[in-house]
Amino acid sequence: MITVKQLRDEEWLVRRVDRATDGGWLLACDGISDLVRGQTALFLTSLEDAIEVLDPAKTKLEPDTSPTYNASVLFLESMRRRSVANDERIHLGHRGVMNLVPYQLDPALQALQEPFLPSGDLPSCLQSVLGSPFPGQQSSGTAA
Numbered sequence: 001m002i003t004v005k006q007l008r009d010e011e012w013l014v015r016r017v018d019r020a021t022d023g024g025w026l027l028a029c030d031g032i033s034d035l036v037r038g039q040t041a042l043f044l045t046s047l048e049d050a051i052e053v054l055d056p057a058k059t060k061l062e063p064d065t066s067p068t069y070n071a072s073v074l075f076l077e078s079m080r081r082r083s084v085a086n087d088e089r090i091h092l093g094h095r096g097v098m099n100l101v102p103y104q105l106d107p108a109l110q111a112l113q114e115p116f117l118p119s120g121d122l123p124s125c126l127q128s129v130l131g132s133p134f135p136g137q138q139s140s141g142t143a144a
Contacts, residue, residue: 006052
């Protein structure tokens with residue numbers, strides 16, 4: 001059974017419990033709170049002062065009083081964006097929390113127009129995003 005416990009003021013997901021040689025238990029845990037997320041740790045129950053089991057049934061829900069539930073929407077969106085997509089589709093980062101304006105891509109365009117591009121072509125992916133050729137580019141995508 002996998003449980004969530006609070007040890008040393010952080011939340012840990014207990015993955016495995018083994019009998020320790022000192023008569024206590026050895027807890028193999030993965031960190032789930034912000035400070036310890038992604039960390040794996042071993043705890044000896046005989047050395048810990050307080051171990052609190054976090055019961056989801058005792059969770060206290062608090063209403064979101066922000067206009068149009070903005071706080072909840074922002075929290076859920078930030079949690080969704082933290083996770084890595086694990087499918088075969090291409091995910092475009094330029095459709096984030098900004099309106100795409102061509103001048104925002106100028107530094108990338110200047111770097112991409114340096115001689116390291118074999119034919120000096122502007123990549124078609126940038127042309128499709130921006131919708132028009134740039135100085136020194138013909139509409140066919142070849143250098144002028």
